[in-house]
Amino acid sequence: MSTDKTFGDYGGQYVPESLMPAIEELTDAYERYVLDDEDGFMDEFRRRLADFGGRPLPLQHAESLSARYDTAVYLKREDLLHGGAHKLNNALGQVLLAKYMGKERIIAETGAGQHGTATAMAAAHLDMPCEIYMGETDIRRQRPNVFRMRTNGAEVTPVTTGRGTLKEAISETMRDWATTVETTHYVIGSVVGPAPFPAMVRDFQAVISEEAREQAIEKEGRLPDAVLACAGGGSNTMGTFAHFVDDDGAEPRSAGRSSGQRRRDGVDLYAVEAGGSSLSVDEEEGVAPNSASLSTGDEGVLHGARTKLLQDSHGQIMESHSVSAGLDYAGVGPELAHLVDEGRVEAVNVDDDSALAAFHRLSRDEGVIPALETAHAFGYLEEHHDELGDFVVVNVSGRGDKDLETVLEETEKRDLDVAPDISVLRSAAGEEGM
Amino acid sequence: MALERVFADEPAFVPYVAAGDPSDEASIEYVEALERGGADVVELGLPFSEPIAEGSTIQGAVARALEAGMTPQRYFEFVEELDVDVPLVCMTYYNLVYQYEHPETGESEAVASEATSGETASRGPRAFVERAAEAGIEGFVVVDLPAEEAGPLRAACDDFGCDLVFVIAPTTKGERLGSMREQVSGYVYVQARLGVTGAREDVSDRTEQSLARVADWDVPKAVGFGIKTGAHAERIIAAGADGVIVGSALVDIIAEGHEDGADTVAVADRLEAKARELKEGALTGARRAGAETR
Ligand SMILES: Cc1ncc(COP(=O)(O)O)c(C=O)c1O
Numbered sequence: 001m002s003t004d005k006t007f008g009d010y011g012g013q014y015v016p017e018s019l020m021p022a023i024e025e026l027t028d029a030y031e032r033y034v035l036d037d038e039d040g041f042m043d044e045f046r047r048r049l050a051d052f053g054g055r056p057l058p059l060q061h062a063e064s065l066s067a068r069y070d071t072a073v074y075l076k077r078e079d080l081l082h083g084g085a086h087k088l089n090n091a092l093g094q095v096l097l098a099k100y101m102g103k104e105r106i107i108a109e110t111g112a113g114q115h116g117t118a119t120a121m122a123a124a125h126l127d128m129p130c131e132i133y134m135g136e137t138d139i140r141r142q143r144p145n146v147f148r149m150r151t152n153g154a155e156v157t158p159v160t161t162g163r164g165t166l167k168e169a170i171s172e173t174m175r176d177w178a179t180t181v182e183t184t185h186y187v188i189g190s191v192v193g194p195a196p197f198p199a200m201v202r203d204f205q206a207v208i209s210e211e212a213r214e215q216a217i218e219k220e221g222r223l224p225d226a227v228l229a230c231a232g233g234g235s236n237t238m239g240t241f242a243h244f245v246d247d248d249g250a251e252p253r254s255a256g257r258s259s260g261q262r263r264r265d266g267v268d269l270y271a272v273e274a275g276g277s278s279l280s281v282d283e284e285e286g287v288a289p290n291s292a293s294l295s296t297g298d299e300g301v302l303h304g305a306r307t308k309l310l311q312d313s314h315g316q317i318m319e320s321h322s323v324s325a326g327l328d329y330a331g332v333g334p335e336l337a338h339l340v341d342e343g344r345v346e347a348v349n350v351d352d353d354s355a356l357a358a359f360h361r362l363s364r365d366e367g368v369i370p371a372l373e374t375a376h377a378f379g380y381l382e383e384h385h386d387e388l389g390d391f392v393v394v395n396v397s398g399r400g401d402k403d404l405e406t407v408l409e410e411t412e413k414r415d416l417d418v419a420p421d422i423s424v425l426r427s428a429a430g431e432e433g434m
Numbered sequence: 435m436a437l438e439r440v441f442a443d444e445p446a447f448v449p450y451v452a453a454g455d456p457s458d459e460a461s462i463e464y465v466e467a468l469e470r471g472g473a474d475v476v477e478l479g480l481p482f483s484e485p486i487a488e489g490s491t492i493q494g495a496v497a498r499a500l501e502a503g504m505t506p507q508r509y510f511e512f513v514e515e516l517d518v519d520v521p522l523v524c525m526t527y528y529n530l531v532y533q534y535e536h537p538e539t540g541e542s543e544a545v546a547s548e549a550t551s552g553e554t555a556s557r558g559p560r561a562f563v564e565r566a567a568e569a570g571i572e573g574f575v576v577v578d579l580p581a582e583e584a585g586p587l588r589a590a591c592d593d594f595g596c597d598l599v600f601v602i603a604p605t606t607k608g609e610r611l612g613s614m615r616e617q618v619s620g621y622v623y624v625q626a627r628l629g630v631t632g633a634r635e636d637v638s639d640r641t642e643q644s645l646a647r648v649a650d651w652d653v654p655k656a657v658g659f660g661i662k663t664g665a666h667a668e669r670i671i672a673a674g675a676d677g678v679i680v681g682s683a684l685v686d687i688i689a690e691g692h693e694d695g696a697d698t699v700a701v702a703d704r705l706e707a708k709a710r711e712l713k714e715g716a717l718t719g720a721r722r723a724g725a726e727t728r
Contacts, residue, residue: 016487018603179629301529315533316483
């Protein structure tokens, strides 16, 4: 089996020449081990995902939310995967692949620290040395994950360029790879980068929708009307959509469908991006106060692929923003960009406030503390539940333990009805003189 | 297909600096100083916000130039303001080429191009090369554009009589060499070592191996990555290269001058002296190679 390097106009391999041979080698390994299941690779991957990762994971009926919205709402519980996010599906797949390829060292970038953590765990599990690049800003806002990576034996190298977030971390990991490419595998953390990464990461994450589709039929006797997932680079998104993409209903595909108009019989797919504090852009400063590259970006080339980007009129990449580190990226996976252009996936977004409120709502009403990334999908559900049909699946891409410090800080800045009263924390801290 | 001429009679010294680092005025002085010091071609960087192939030295140059307001439009004006006779090569990353909109032909067609893939006469590689050629650029190195994706840029270069230089890495082998050989013109950039740009204390042992892989190509071979001294230049030319490319060692001088608040003339003098050292080294290397083959 072989693969296409592009998805419509998107994708490709825009990388410095020193990386091209490694990418060719990886393409070959992906085709042999993942697509053709040589040497029992996929069996071993699935066995380890079960024993080490804890799969399969439930599709849980969310009773309070279902009552609140008068819609059957189900949660795909990727937060229960080992490590606390969907990231391990991909990290375990790639670290195992690196082993099959005879590589000796693992490197990865991380934004929220979830991918770094998953990679560090997979590397420890499979006995590979591991180095994680993480932006300084993200190290500050995702401290628990930095400690988890160190605990698993990974080196964590701070990246100080730019705003010190995911974009800079990816650039720096690519620089390491350009130097060490002969012995090292770069475990990219989302469906981004040069081919074959976007397709390969999707394939490792597709287990989410493979399970969810069967579970939906089991529980409700039919396919869902709508499937929601947050989108940063888009790996939980593509994983959650992959097995539903062909369930596009009877109507012909058409671009530019206005939201609110449900497509009968098909499964509608919603990629929820971070609207940040605003969808407007400061050209002068090169800053976009959001990370909504699917909704507001233009086509361009970044980190090895042609995709939708937040960029200024000259083609310089903008600094993105989101309250959630894992969505804070100026690009997005090329396949997702293509599916949005085709009209198969609807790109939507909610702002920081909506995500924070959704974080508290899911925690309070369902007893599930979601990652801030995930909370964006629930923010959209809150705002648009009456347009989504009678049966909605939302991917809980990760748990929110890593975000508690940020949520505390951000909640204090706002007046949110759903937020708990945390004065008990403040008075206890006060007594300790903090 | 004109850049070959530069390498014909003696080994070429090919400096790199980022245009506009740390300001337009200073940068113009610096390019002119490099020519006085013996530059045969100048690789003039058009700064991109995500320079994934650069080490910290050139990342710094790019950041200073962007901070000072360099843009693609401004870059071409900068080239027009330069008073140099040596050929100029534009070194950049593909997104700036891909997004480029020609200021004159651009406006009217911009709307129509939105609907398609963005590559039209007024926008993308063709518009970029057209404007560059008008400004006097003779060739291009696009760091993140491998031969597989280079079709549109190669075609534009053919139309406007410009060269397209490819980098071959120590890891480049087999079929990839073939497709680059077919598309390359001007010179081939032989990357002396794996990794990112940055001045080094030694010459990589892989230089000879890399040169051997392109020995029978009919374009000149220029070696870059890590070269810092006249002695390095000498060794590389003696090993059979037709030119040496030096970036970080020069940018280090600019960065130091900028940090110390040195005046432009003093920094230009240092650059000129460094250029002379590198060019002399290259010439010595050629004499050595000549003596050895005799
Ligand atoms: C829990 C969680 N969800 C979502 C994301 C966003 O990544 P992607 O869009 O690739 O799924 C991250 C990234 O760190 C994450 O940690």
